Amino acid sequence: MKQKTLIPLIVFLLGICLVGIILYKVDSHETAQNHTTALLNATTYGERIKNEITEGIDVTDVLKQILISESGEFNQFDMIAENLMSDSIESVQLAPNGVVTDIYPSAGNEAGKIDLLHDKDRGKISCYARDNHTIITQGPFKLKQGGSGIAVRNPVFLKDENGLEYFWGFTIVVLRVPDIFSDAVSALSSFGYEYRISKTDAPWSDTYNIVSQSNDSLINPVSYTFTIGKETWMFEVAPQGGWRNNLLITKTSVILTANVILLSVLTCVWLTSKENKNRFQILAHTDSLTNIYNRYGFDELAAKMIAKNPKTHFVAALFDIDDFKFINDIYGHGYGDKALKRLADSMKTFFPSDAILGRNGGDEFCVLLPNYTFEEAEAQLQQFTSLPKTFSCRGREQQFYISLGYAEYPTFASSLSQLMRCADAALYEIKLHGKNGCMSYNQELQSVVRKQLGFALRDISEHLPGAFIIYRADKEDDELFYANHEFLSMTGYQSMDEFFRLTNKSFHNLIREDEQQQIEASIWEQIDSGNENDYIHFHLRKADGSYLSVLDHGRIVESPQYGKVFYVLFMDWEDMHIHYSDKFSG
Structure with a gap:
């Protein structure tokens, strides 16, 4: 009789111990898996949020490029700004010399026309952007139209007639939050996560301000940080209701009364482990961007x-x-x-x-x-x-x-x-x-x-015995694509980056000023006549500002992606005359 009671009791007690061990293992495993999945989601959606903010910031780059191409002049601001607007943009602004003069839409934004560099709330961070040549974001702050916004200020630097760089001012966009990243946070919320987005209140600060967050508090969140300009953003994620699977723990505790419940729990754990294994096998074999x-x-x-x-x-x-x-x-x-x-x-x-x-x-x-x-x-x-x-x-x-x-x-x-x-x-x-x-x-x-x-x-472009460049032929906006090493050496440019920077990526700026109109007219006469090859003699601007007399042999081709493209070979005019006069005089 004692054995009938003792053995079932021992089996029951051993079962309780086994269930207790399994419960601990399952809880640790599930928590670790939840942390891993949450961190993966924080990384994935953090990058999406960064990209969505960057797309908003790209508006300031468009304005900046227009100012650079138009030498600081900006015509038809309202029409261009209207085309750049989206549901997540509150306003688009120009601030020459740091003073906001143009705002679109203007209605309700008249108070925004301020001197950014001397404003007590905006001056320090605006000066930092100007002095460090970097984009800055400031906010969040309440918008008069309702909701919150973040101001993005992009410093613009131009060159004067002497080629010296000077500060023109700022191109500005005010982004609505959380509208700018609503797609990402909505998708994350649908997976059962709470979130919080914060940013440093200034590039030199370690203090974070909350930009946007979900309604409930976050319990021990995982985080993903990224930078925009020189400011750090933090994206924090935690499951709704915490990390532990309370339902599983409750079910497992019921198992203490019978071996059948214990078996059910073990089956549940096995199935859960198998499901997690399959999920990660799919991730290991699949490209996350294309889902193939x-x-x-x-x-x-x-x-x-x-x-x-x-x-x-x-x-x-x-x-x-x-x-x-x-x-x-x-x-x-x-x-x-x-x-x-x-x-x-x-x-x-x-x-x-x-x-x-x-x-x-x-x-x-x-x-x-x-x-x-x-x-x-x-x-x-x-x-x-x-x-x-x-x-x-x-x-x-x-x-x-x-x-x-x-x-x-x-x-x-x-x-x-x-x-x-x-x-x-x-x-x-x-x-x-x-x-x-x-x-x-x-x-x-x-x-x-x-x-x-x-x-x-x-190797061919670097060892071809001649200096050449490639550029897009456009009457209003030509663009330099490439120059080989021979050309850079002949003209004194130290690198491709310096070549693009000093020429503003324009073939127009390689021609001596008094010859520009005549040479460009000759080039376009060639293009309009359908002649694919032409020879032109002019003075080529070198990196130090001096000029080199050259013979330009150009060939134009039609590119499906870039339109008319010029391939141009250059020969030193003086060297060519000396070489051939010596050669033929003998």
Whole structure:
């Protein structure tokens, strides 16, 4: 009788101890997982908030570029400011010499026309922005129209007739909060998180002011910090109701009364662990930007598929965006990401459901098509390459192009890695022949194609026996793109950055002032007449302000992305005369 009582009691007590241990382990595991997930969300949405604020700040950069291009003059301010407005922007302002003179919309903002550099609340931080050549944000502060705002002040520096830099004033935008990052915080709130966004009250301060926060308090939040200008922002996140899973703890405590409840809890823990494992396996195999396989996930799944069906024909395609760096440089990395996501979305729509889609990294993507030969895939891949591809930038669709190479297994490869190398060789053959095309691998292509391309891009421009530049031909706003080492050496510029800075990236500024009108008229006469080649003699401005007599041999081409582009070779006029007169006199 004692055994009948004692054994069940021992089993029960051992069960309670086991449940207690399991309860402790489950609670620690869940809390750690919640911290990990919350930190991932804080990082992801913190970057989104930073990008959304930066998009608002970009308005000041647009105004700044207009002032620079117009030498400090700003015409039709109201019309331009109106086009730049959005729901998250309260007002757009200009402050020449630090004094606010123009505000859009003007109604209700008359009190904002103040001297920023001498105002007791704004003077110190405004002077800091001017003296340190940096964007500053100030706020939050209450808006007369309701809600709160943050003022962004972007200092503008111009050059006088002597080439000396001087402070013009500020371009300003007042951002509404939390409107500017409402999309990010709304998405985060829908996942069951509380949040708080703070920023340092000045670049030199460690004190944080709350910019925006959810209604409930945060318990032991995780945080993610980022910088805008020279100010630090902090984004804090915590789950609603705290970190512990109180429901699971309550259920587990009920298990003490029976082995069945204990089994149920163990099953629940096993299922929870399995779910978490699957979730992180998906994250490890998926590209977070495009939601297709990353390189690790693509290689693993593709290798398994080929190994499982070794006699099946497969076609692998490798492609990237032509001149993707220019998209990032011209429009910004945020719009580069938009182009990548648009390309991935078009892949999901275009290719069959059994195709494996992946992003190798950067702007390079890959596709594996099962049960295809290269003849069967040719039309499909040609069609995908030629389909219009665009991304949206400030309300306009910007077009971009891709280059694609593909190869067939097992015709040209015995493994996935060899198959991808063949596709890579075909891709770089396309690159060598002008991009924006599609090509299949054949046995004449070798892996050295990539080395040949690398040599061409890296070495030809630097070792070509001549000085040359590339610039966009535009009557109102020409833009310098490139100068090789020979040109920089001939004209005394220490680097490309110095060349762009001293010329303001304009070919117009390389021509001696008294020749500018005549030379530019000659150039445009060439363009308008349809002549692709021309020779012009003029005086080229050097880095030290002196001039060099040169012969300019220009060729104009039509670029699908930049319009008319000039490739210009320069020869020293005096050296050329001395060299050839000596040569022919003998």
